[in-house]
Amino acid sequence: MWKLFHQFGSPPHFYRLAGYLIPWFGAAALILILIATYGGLVLAPADYLQGDGFRIIYVHVPSASMSLFAYTLMATAAGIGLIWRIKLAHAVAAAVAPIGASFTFLALATGSIWGKPMWGTWWAWDARLTSELILLFLFLGYMSLRAANDDVGKADRASGLLAVVGVVNVPIIHYSVEWWNSLHQGATIIKLGKPAITGDMLWPLLMMLAGFGFYFATVMMIRTRSQVLQRERKSQWLKSL
Amino acid sequence: MKKRYQRGIQVALVLAGVGIAVTLMLRAFDENILYFYxxxxxxxxxxxxxxxxxxxxxxxxxxxxxxxxxxxxxxxxxxxxxxxxxxxxxxxxxxxxxxxxxxxxxxxxxxxxxxxxxxxxxHDENYMPPEVAEALKQVHGDEES
Incomplete structure (x- = not known):
């Protein structure tokens, strides 16, 4: 177990493994997103109340889930890096931050676009929207803190602590719609009892979620590889590559 | 090994501290976070x-x-x-x-x-095509009558 942990933490091993996986993950992402786009925009019926406007769900929900997933992954990686002093873990955290920030921005932007016609407002300071905005600031804060430090080791530790501390925001975002009266509606997919969305609308959404997941993994591996190249530029295994 | 253990406890303590602080803060602000009455x-x-x-x-x-x-x-x-x-x-x-x-x-x-x-x-969390909405309405109507 520990051997596997350390082997995975070794940059050359990761570099090779990621190089092998990237094309497969990329292809899976492309196929899933294409099918889900067709399913969501063409095959799925219009909503009884929102008409075609509901279709933004196929971008909004996957990006919002990815933003939470990205933050949890970044915080976990940063925590592992802080405790076990594994440099690769910090490289993963640093690679994930801009991707997570992009997904967060996309979730906020698509939510705003949907909110204007449906709710009647672009923005409301309700618990869900505000906590998601804080998530964006956490990602941006992590990135700025990294950029402010020239020494990679120091940047890893300072920004890593911010990432770990910020993880308390993740459950707040997820449960905000249950804990407080909010303008944002409750969860549709993760819900006990009868499904809140019909099957013909649901499958493109699930497929899009999987596609976004593969896309995230692909970009994360590409970015982590470039982090590794930069961090290990003086090491022997890279020269022999 | 011991150092690693210490660092683990440090990170856990910081996280627990911030978690408790945020929980208390949110409880204090509870009324203000309510978007509506x-x-x-x-x-x-x-x-x-x-x-x-x-x-x-x-x-x-x-x-x-x-x-x-x-x-x-x-x-x-x-x-x-x-x-x-x-x-x-x-x-x-x-x-x-x-x-x-x-x-x-x-x-x-x-x-x-x-x-x-x-x-x-x-908006609520329900999404369905018009036919399903219509069918649900009829089922609901039958129960009431």
Whole structure:
């Protein structure tokens, strides 16, 4: 177990493994997103109340889930890096931050676009929207803190602590719609009892979620590889590559 | 090994500390984080006097009255416990209709009528095609009759 942990933490091993996986993950992402786009925009019926406007769900929900997933992954990686002093873990955290920030921005932007016609407002300071905005600031804060430090080791530790501390925001975002009266509606997919969305609308959404997941993994591996190249530029295994 | 253990405890302590601090803070701010009040909270006097606040609830079907020749509209909002009368002048969101969840921003006047200057529609978490909605309605109607 520990051997596997350390082997995975070794940059050359990761570099090779990621190089092998990237094309497969990329292809899976492309196929899933294409099918889900067709399913969501063409095959799925219009909503009884929102008409075609509901279709933004196929971008909004996957990006919002990815933003939470990205933050949890970044915080976990940063925590592992802080405790076990594994440099690769910090490289993963640093690679994930801009991707997570992009997904967060996309979730906020698509939510705003949907909110204007449906709710009647672009923005409301309700618990869900505000906590998601804080998530964006956490990602941006992590990135700025990294950029402010020239020494990679120091940047890893300072920004890593911010990432770990910020993880308390993740459950707040997820449960905000249950804990407080909010303008944002409750969860549709993760819900006990009868499904809140019909099957013909649901499958493109699930497929899009999987596609976004593969896309995230692909970009994360590409970015982590470039982090590794930069961090290990003086090491022997890279020269022999 | 020992150092690693120490660092683990440090990180866990910082996280626990921040977690507790945030929990206490959110509990203290609980009232302010509530985006809206329900009619029963308003009737029970949970809302500060004379202040602007948001009122949330369902529009009672058939209660929407539009004044001819203007944008004035009045309707009843309920949470199935208490009901309040709302007056509003302006453009309503697309989703506004009988039975819709709405959030109105404004103040209570002396006659117990909520005068709103902004009305938002609150969407629920259900998505379905029109045929399914129609079928559900019929099933529901049969149960009632």
């Amino acid at each position: 329900m009619p029963q909270q308003v009737v029970a006097g949970d809302v500060p006097d004379g202040k602007r606040f948001r009122l949330g609830g369902l529009v009672i079907p058939g209660s929407i009255e539009r004044a001819p020749g203007s944008l004035k509209v009045s309707f009843l909002v309920t949470d199935n416990q208490k009901t309040l009368s709302v007056e509003y002048e302006g453009v309503l969101p697309d989703l506004f209709r009988d039975g819709q969840g709405v959030i109105a921003h404004g103040t209570m006047d002396d006659n117990g009528i909520f005068v709103a200057d902004e009305v938002l529609a609150k």
